[in-house]
Amino acid sequence: MNYLNEDIDSLNQKLAQGTLSADKLAQDTVANIKQTDKKLNAWITVQEDAKVSEELNFSHNKLAGIPIAIKDNIMTDGVKTTAASHILDNYLPVYDATVIERLKKAQATFVGKTNLDEFAMGSSTEHSYFGVTHNPWNLDKVPGGSSGGSAVAVASGQVVAALGSDTGGSIRQPAAFNGIFGIKPTYGRVSRWGLIAFASSLDQIGVMSKRAKTSAQVLNVIAGSDDHDSTLSTRDVPDFTQFIGQDIKGLRVGVPKEYLSDAVDAGIRTVVEEQIAALEAAGAIINEVSLPLTKYVVPDYYIIASSEASSNLQRYDGIRYGYRADDTKNLLDVYVKSRSEGFGEEVKRRIMLGSFALSAGSYDRFFRQAAKVRTLICQEFDDIFAQNDVVVGPTTTTPAFDIGSEISDPIKMYNNDILTISANLAGIPAASVPAGLVDGMPIGLQIMANRFDEGSIFKTADFIERTNKFYEKKPAGMED
Amino acid sequence: MNFKSTIGFEVHFELKTKSKIFSPSPVSYGAKQNTETNVIDWAMPGVLPYVNKDVYRLGIMVALATHAHITPVTHFDRKNYYYPDSPKAYQITQFFEPLARDGYIEIEVHGKKKRIGIHEMHIEEDAGKNTHGTNGFSYVDLNRQGVPLLEVVSEPEISDPDEGYAYLEKLRKIVQFTGASDVKMEEGSMRVDTNISIRPAGQKELGTKVEMKNLNSFEHVRKSLAYEEKRQAQVLLSGGRVQLSTRRFDEATGKTVLERVKEGDADYRYFPEPDLAPDRISQEWIDEIAQTLPKSAQDRYDDYVNKYGLKPYDANVLLQTKESSDFFDETVAAGADPQLAANWMNTQVNGYLNDNRVSLADIKLTPANLAAMIKLIKDGTISSKIAKKVFAETIEHGTDPKKFVEDQGMVQLSDTSVLAPMVKEVVDNNPQSVEDFKNGKDRAIGYLVGQIMKQTRGKANPKVINQLLNQELQKR
Numbered sequence: 001m002n003y004l005n006e007d008i009d010s011l012n013q014k015l016a017q018g019t020l021s022a023d024k025l026a027q028d029t030v031a032n033i034k035q036t037d038k039k040l041n042a043w044i045t046v047q048e049d050a051k052v053s054e055e056l057n058f059s060h061n062k063l064a065g066i067p068i069a070i071k072d073n074i075m076t077d078g079v080k081t082t083a084a085s086h087i088l089d090n091y092l093p094v095y096d097a098t099v100i101e102r103l104k105k106a107q108a109t110f111v112g113k114t115n116l117d118e119f120a121m122g123s124s125t126e127h128s129y130f131g132v133t134h135n136p137w138n139l140d141k142v143p144g145g146s147s148g149g150s151a152v153a154v155a156s157g158q159v160v161a162a163l164g165s166d167t168g169g170s171i172r173q174p175a176a177f178n179g180i181f182g183i184k185p186t187y188g189r190v191s192r193w194g195l196i197a198f199a200s201s202l203d204q205i206g207v208m209s210k211r212a213k214t215s216a217q218v219l220n221v222i223a224g225s226d227d228h229d230s231t232l233s234t235r236d237v238p239d240f241t242q243f244i245g246q247d248i249k250g251l252r253v254g255v256p257k258e259y260l261s262d263a264v265d266a267g268i269r270t271v272v273e274e275q276i277a278a279l280e281a282a283g284a285i286i287n288e289v290s291l292p293l294t295k296y297v298v299p300d301y302y303i304i305a306s307s308e309a310s311s312n313l314q315r316y317d318g319i320r321y322g323y324r325a326d327d328t329k330n331l332l333d334v335y336v337k338s339r340s341e342g343f344g345e346e347v348k349r350r351i352m353l354g355s356f357a358l359s360a361g362s363y364d365r366f367f368r369q370a371a372k373v374r375t376l377i378c379q380e381f382d383d384i385f386a387q388n389d390v391v392v393g394p395t396t397t398t399p400a401f402d403i404g405s406e407i408s409d410p411i412k413m414y415n416n417d418i419l420t421i422s423a424n425l426a427g428i429p430a431a432s433v434p435a436g437l438v439d440g441m442p443i444g445l446q447i448m449a450n451r452f453d454e455g456s457i458f459k460t461a462d463f464i465e466r467t468n469k470f471y472e473k474k475p476a477g478m479e480d
Numbered sequence: 481m482n483f484k485s486t487i488g489f490e491v492h493f494e495l496k497t498k499s500k501i502f503s504p505s506p507v508s509y510g511a512k513q514n515t516e517t518n519v520i521d522w523a524m525p526g527v528l529p530y531v532n533k534d535v536y537r538l539g540i541m542v543a544l545a546t547h548a549h550i551t552p553v554t555h556f557d558r559k560n561y562y563y564p565d566s567p568k569a570y571q572i573t574q575f576f577e578p579l580a581r582d583g584y585i586e587i588e589v590h591g592k593k594k595r596i597g598i599h600e601m602h603i604e605e606d607a608g609k610n611t612h613g614t615n616g617f618s619y620v621d622l623n624r625q626g627v628p629l630l631e632v633v634s635e636p637e638i639s640d641p642d643e644g645y646a647y648l649e650k651l652r653k654i655v656q657f658t659g660a661s662d663v664k665m666e667e668g669s670m671r672v673d674t675n676i677s678i679r680p681a682g683q684k685e686l687g688t689k690v691e692m693k694n695l696n697s698f699e700h701v702r703k704s705l706a707y708e709e710k711r712q713a714q715v716l717l718s719g720g721r722v723q724l725s726t727r728r729f730d731e732a733t734g735k736t737v738l739e740r741v742k743e744g745d746a747d748y749r750y751f752p753e754p755d756l757a758p759d760r761i762s763q764e765w766i767d768e769i770a771q772t773l774p775k776s777a778q779d780r781y782d783d784y785v786n787k788y789g790l791k792p793y794d795a796n797v798l799l800q801t802k803e804s805s806d807f808f809d810e811t812v813a814a815g816a817d818p819q820l821a822a823n824w825m826n827t828q829v830n831g832y833l834n835d836n837r838v839s840l841a842d843i844k845l846t847p848a849n850l851a852a853m854i855k856l857i858k859d860g861t862i863s864s865k866i867a868k869k870v871f872a873e874t875i876e877h878g879t880d881p882k883k884f885v886e887d888q889g890m891v892q893l894s895d896t897s898v899l900a901p902m903v904k905e906v907v908d909n910n911p912q913s914v915e916d917f918k919n920g921k922d923r924a925i926g927y928l929v930g931q932i933m934k935q936t937r938g939k940a941n942p943k944v945i946n947q948l949l950n951q952e953l954q955k956r
Binding site for chain 2: 074075081083088091093094095097192193194195196197199200201227228229230231307308310311314315317319320321331335355358359360363367
């Protein structure tokens with residue numbers, strides 16, 4: 001079956017009433033994925049023997065029996081986890097990520113692992129050892145990245161919800177490109193234990209779904225303190241679904257002028273301004289704000305993220321697990337050949353960039369400076385959130401671009417993330433909610449909030465959803 | 481030409497925690513390869529470190545004992561390098577903000593006191609261990625991966641090998657008495673790297689440094705430094721240049737041998753560890769730890785000599801290890817006479833440990849039992865001869881000395897109403913001895929005492945018998 005008209009509540013009802021069995025749901029899901037994925041390539045691994053927990057408790061667990069897609073950089077015990085890299089293409093984890101443990105406890109069903117840019121580095125899901133994923137709205141377009149597989153799995157109706165990870169916009173940008181909701185929670189809200197590290201101080205696991213409420217339901221399960229991750233907050237996690245359906249009267253909405261500059265596609269500006277007008281019409285207070293440091297976020301991000309990545313990826317050295325090159329003469333040869341053959345171009349580019357930024361002569365000029373800029377960006381947001389509940393603007397500067405059109409120009413690809421990166425540098429929660437169509441392709445409205453105030457994001461996103469009813473639209477590429 | 485030496489030390493101590501610094505794996509010495517490891521130690525994709533806070537506690541103890549300033553907010557950094565025994569290909573250490581800085585210790589060499597500065601001490605994780613098989617394969621054991629280390633870096637204020645030796649001895653003693661580390665060089669819980677440079681007297685800037693790593697005894701440290709002083713002087717005198725290099729000490733020849741020449745420092749690309757949040761070390765916590773800091777060796781020495789009146793030699797023997805000093809202190813606390821306790825510790829107990837190649841932790845003797853036995857001697861319940869039997873029993877089987885003495889009927893006979901008739905009888909039966917005694921041969925008394933001891937199977941109180949014998953003989 002496909003989930004184009006479903007959400008967790010509707011499925012939960014059918015399962016509880018017995019009009020649908022969880023086993024059948026799992027089998028049909030797998031069958032549909034196998035059918036539709038021929039043109040989408042959203043999955044790296046499909047678990048044909050998807051196991052449904054026994055004695056499902058539908059009234060206690062909203063997620064019981066619900067198939068959920070997992071981005072293939074999140075550890076699942078005994079199921080291949082590859083980070084879309086040749087270097088891990090046969091890797092079988094021996095433990096579960098904390099988020100997986102919690103979803104298992106909530107009796108969710110696992111049907112497989114979704115495609116991504118290798119080690120979550122990229123904005124198009126073209127940098128995958130397992131091939132390009134296609135956008136269901138137009139199969140010639142990229143789905144965005146790096147959580148492109150998860151976004152497509154949701155947008156195409158293969159599943160009702162998916163986990164992604166977001167280091168510089170990897171949940172929000174593909175959510176925008178595919179016309180779905182995607183949220184990156186506050187840094188420290190969801191345990192990173194079991195997420196293959198890209199950039200530790202920026203990475204955050206989040207949720208993608210057609211409806212904001214569905215993501216709230218999944219986030220309820222995966223959020224909260226965990227002894228495995230010392231960067232995690234111990235504060236209480238609210239029930240995020242309580243923010244669904246709330247009135248937005250009096251909501252203070254900041255609109256950064258830098259986010260609606262000429263650098264943003266005119267069609268996108270128009271759609272975003274319409275959504276902001278709708279917020280105002282419903283009683284929200286709109287304030288023009290300024291984020292002057294926006295022009296520095298791309299270089300700042302690429303120094304910090306690549307530096308951390310260059311170190312995080314050193315463990316893939318051919319010694320303990322993963323790919324090891326043949327025909328090596330000595331130890332150095334094992335390292336060099338395994339890494340040269342195992343990593344793709346984009347990953348190598350970032351390892352080089354990060355290694356350079358951290359090197360003895362460069363640390364003070366690059367990494368230290370970048371860390372200082374990051375602190376200033378945090379302050380900029382602190383000032384804005386002293387006066388505003390949320391900040392809104394477009395998620396991306398353009399709609400989804402053509403497959404192959406940007407992959408040879410890394411700088412152009414990096415600049416795609418200019419609107420999403422700030423939230424990662426500041427550690428604040430941010431989401432993308434479908435705002436409308438531009439030239440037949442979906443575009444997203446980005447909503448950011450203060451640290452640990454995901455509630456305001458859900459409240460705003462749910463209002464937008466109810467107003468524009470984008471969720472009723474079907475991706476053009478899925479019509480036979 | 482006269483040369484001046486500048487010597488520095490980097491000493492690693494394994495901190496005595498139950499589990500590793502960033503994982504729940506246990507820490508013990510000599511376990512089967514790779515049995516004390518988990519996904520964190522293997523650096524499996526997706527794992528995160530988590531700081532074992534006990535590491536801070538032990539590190540702070542050493543910092544306090546060396547008068548160092550403790551950093552209020554400390555965090556870890558990454559030191560990046562590839563090596564098969566380094567699973568993450570980086571080591572988590574403290575580079576930018578070490579645990580403590582600017583400490584010192586006092587040494588005494590040839591009667592002269594000197595203060596040696598401690599530049600810093602930082603916490604880090606140990607790496608695994610490679611072994612190279614004869615079959616062309618190499619093996620990696622990750623049991624040691626993640627064992628917590630405290631690295632103590634001295635200021636280059638040591639000016640000759642004797643001072644170096646004294647510094648190491650003093651540092652070891654200080655750390656040992658905090659209880660933070662086992663300080664066993666043979667088990668690698670204390671590891672010494674040293675460096676030395678020489679320069680002509682009067683020259684200000686330091687000469688080129690030569691490093692020596694993993695020296696396995698203090699004596700080797702002293703010999704290698706002495707050798708290097710001479711070697712480097714010869715190089716300079718013959719117009720050569722000392723190479724920036726790492727050398728090793730060859731035990732067989734007593735010489736140092738070139739291992740590798742350094743072109744410059746390796747680039748470890750240090751940066752703050754993003755997987756760990758910074759930790760605040762509050763003054764309250766430091767004060768709390770200071771309360772639990774065991775007494776230093778120096779303070780104990782002063783007590784032993786000044787308060788208990790022990791000879792410096794005896795005090796030093798007791799202070800050779802923290803275990804023996806603790807054992808002694810507990811024995812005294814349990815009511816034993818300090819001098820007697822010291823005698824028994826330094827002769828009988830040490831003798832037993834040496835003969836059986838065991839340590840105090842392995843034997844059944846407790847301070848309470850040793851104290852009980854010493855009390856029995858002191859109050860005359862048993863003779864020192866009987867005491868040896870009691871001691872043997874107690875140390876072998878952990879038997880309560882008092883109960884053993886009672887059960888075995890070993891209580892000393894001091895009752896004159898029992899002993900007087902026996903004395904009379906022995907004197908009656910040995911007229912020759914009486915004759916000898918009267919002729920001034922003191923030896924005769926010894927013979928008579930022996931006879932009574934024989935009859936009482938050693939239980940008679942020699943003092944009482946002597947007294948009774950003298951009285952009896954005077955009557956004759």
